[in-house]
Amino acid sequence: MKRLDDIKKEFPIFERTINGKPLVYLDNASTTQKPRGVISALSDFYSLHNANIHRGIHALSEEATERYEQTRKTVARFINAEVPEEIVFTRNCTESINLVARTWGEMHIGRGDEIIVSALEHHANLVPWQVLCMQKKAKLLVIPLTSEHELDMAAYEKLLSKKTRMVCVTAQSNVLGVCPDLKDLIKKAHARKALVLVDGAQSVGHRRTNVQALDCDFFAFSAHKMLGPTGVGVLFGKYELLEDMPPFLVGGDMVTTVEQYRSFYREVPWRFEAGTPNIADVAAFRSAIEFLDEVGLDSIEAHDRELWQAAFTMLAANPRVRVLVSDACSATSVLPFVIEGVHPHDIATIFDSEGVAIRSGLHCAEPLHRRLCVPATARMSFYLYNTFQDIEMAEKALKKIFKIFSLTP
Ligand SMILES: Cc1ncc(COP(=O)(O)O)c(C=O)c1O
Numbered sequence: 001m002k003r004l005d006d007i008k009k010e011f012p013i014f015e016r017t018i019n020g021k022p023l024v025y026l027d028n029a030s031t032t033q034k035p036r037g038v039i040s041a042l043s044d045f046y047s048l049h050n051a052n053i054h055r056g057i058h059a060l061s062e063e064a065t066e067r068y069e070q071t072r073k074t075v076a077r078f079i080n081a082e083v084p085e086e087i088v089f090t091r092n093c094t095e096s097i098n099l100v101a102r103t104w105g106e107m108h109i110g111r112g113d114e115i116i117v118s119a120l121e122h123h124a125n126l127v128p129w130q131v132l133c134m135q136k137k138a139k140l141l142v143i144p145l146t147s148e149h150e151l152d153m154a155a156y157e158k159l160l161s162k163k164t165r166m167v168c169v170t171a172q173s174n175v176l177g178v179c180p181d182l183k184d185l186i187k188k189a190h191a192r193k194a195l196v197l198v199d200g201a202q203s204v205g206h207r208r209t210n211v212q213a214l215d216c217d218f219f220a221f222s223a224h225k226m227l228g229p230t231g232v233g234v235l236f237g238k239y240e241l242l243e244d245m246p247p248f249l250v251g252g253d254m255v256t257t258v259e260q261y262r263s264f265y266r267e268v269p270w271r272f273e274a275g276t277p278n279i280a281d282v283a284a285f286r287s288a289i290e291f292l293d294e295v296g297l298d299s300i301e302a303h304d305r306e307l308w309q310a311a312f313t314m315l316a317a318n319p320r321v322r323v324l325v326s327d328a329c330s331a332t333s334v335l336p337f338v339i340e341g342v343h344p345h346d347i348a349t350i351f352d353s354e355g356v357a358i359r360s361g362l363h364c365a366e367p368l369h370r371r372l373c374v375p376a377t378a379r380m381s382f383y384l385y386n387t388f389q390d391i392e393m394a395e396k397a398l399k400k401i402f403k404i405f406s407l408t409p
Contacts, residue, residue: 002294004303008385010035010291021355024390029174029202029334029381030359031224035291038227041284053279054253054270067283072269074286078293079200079219080210081236088235088242088269089282093201094124096220096235097168099272100197101128103245104218105166111137114163116194118143118151118180119371120173123364125199125220129168143169145371148329151180157188164194171203175365175377176325177308177334179203186215195241201225205292206333206383207301211236228288229281235272242268249274300384304333307382311335311391318398320407324372336377342405344378350404351378354397356390 008014011033014023025033045067051060053068069084076084090096105128109115115129119142133140143156151169160167167189172179186196197218200209204219205226211219218241223232237245247254247265254274257264265271292300308331315321315337324336339347344360351358359379362369369376380394401407 001296002291004295004299004384007295008387010037011385012036012039014385018355018357019353021393024354024356024386024393026380026382026386026390026394027357027359028383028386029225029363029379031230032205032227032383033385034229035227035288037287037291038229038284041287042229042280045280045283049283050280052276064279064283067286068277068279071282071286071289074289075234078209078289079204079236080212082212083239085267085269086236086239086242088237088272089277090233090235090272091231091278092224092233093199093220093222094233096218096233097125097197097199098128099235099248100218100220100237101132103248103272104195104241105129105132105136107244107246109133109136109138109165112163113138113165114141114159114161115139116141116143116156116159116164116167116189118169119145119368120151120170120176120178120180121168121365121368122170122174122199122201123366124201125168125170125197126367129166138165139163149176149325149331149372150178150329151185153181153184156185160188160192160194162192164189164192166195166197168197168199170199170201171209172206172333173331173365173368174202174334175336175363175368175379177202177331177336177381178325179330179332182214182216190215202334205300206297206304208297217241223281223285223288226288227291228285229278231278232281232285237268239268242272245272247271247274251275295384301332303384304382307386307388307391308332308335310388311380311382311394314391314395315398318402320402321398324374324377333383334379334381336379338374338377339401339407341407342401344376347378347401350401351394351397354393354400356394356397358394 051064053065195217200221219236224230348360
């Protein structure tokens with residue numbers, strides 16, 4: 001097992017400085033840093049095993065195929081999919097969701113049907129459903145939030161009807177950090193014969209995921225938010241659903257036979273992986289999952305919560321700072337705040353001058369910001385390599401803001 005207290009050493013990026021200060025990285029909800037093992041897995045692939053997959057007879061091609069397919073098995077185990085064939089590799093979480101909207105949606109959505117999204121959604125789990133509903137003359141309904149910024153489950157139950165075909169919901173908000181009660185939500189959707197797609201981008205690298213226990217129909221995420229490389233996304237789909245779906249992109253590698261005027265498609269999941277995929281990054285993604293396993297998702301979740309609570313306490317001690325969630329809600333890992341009279345971009349710029357990377361803006365969740373009645377937010381987000389010292393550095397940056405803007409703390 002890896003111990004969290006000296007894990008930073010395994011991430012070479014923390015050897016560098018930003019603006020002359022040691023890097024404090026609190027922008028993990030955007031993307032995470034990469035451990036040395038993932039970086040060397042990528043370099044090893046290109047140095048020793050590089051070839052195209054699935055179609056070669058030679059040894060290198062077999063090695064490359066083996067590495068690519070091994071990651072599929074590792075991902076399946078990591079989220080407890082029943083079989084590796086339920087794992088489709090895409091470019092990112094956004095593409096995984098588009099795949100479902102464009103294939104399953106094309107087949108199953110018609111005029112008057114209803115799709116439910118939540119008010120928490122990232123644009124990635126909103127825009128594809130807006131487009132589908134517009135094209136099919138279907139209706140998009142939105143689950144509102146309670147005053148505590150949790151999903152309003154009573155309102156959700158009222159939205160569900162015979163017309164509901166799909167419910168699309170995040171496992172964790174990338175703005176507020178809140179985590180909906182997915183089990184309950186999925187059970188209620190299934191009782192109405194609606195399917196559920198879960199956007200797991202923010203949750204899957206932070207706490208255990210068990211797609212069979214959840215009983216979700218689709219689960220989408222990106223490797224880069226869980227220590228893995230960019231350019232790799234995952235779509236989990238229940239086998240019988242994937243099997244029933246037409247291909248997304250078409251061309252080489254997803255076909256069994258091609259005649260001049262028609263083609264026959266491969267079985268799932270390869271039917272959804274047209275062309276040469278991101279072989280090296282998929283292969284290196286396995287190292288990221290193995291790293292997470294060695295630390296343990298339960299330790300990561302507990303560590304996230306401790307850091308979140310410490311950062312919350314630090315921010316909430318300043319009357320000038322408004323944290324957008326309370327510490328009684330389900331939020332973890334992600335902490336949004338605003339400072340009266342200071343634009344979030346100025347907050348992030350001053351944090352950066354102290355070597356502390358945080359995110360500011362709308363975080364690809366514009367409708368949610370409108371509901372919260374804030375033009376933008378500053379956001380700290382934590383991961384396994386962050387420490388209590390990082391929060392002390394954030395506090396130092398906060399004091400600098402008060403000084404520059406002549407605010408009495
Ligand atoms: C909740 C959520 N869903 C989806 C995405 C999209 O991920 P990607 O840009 O890797 O497709 C993000 C990215 O921030 C996210 O936070």
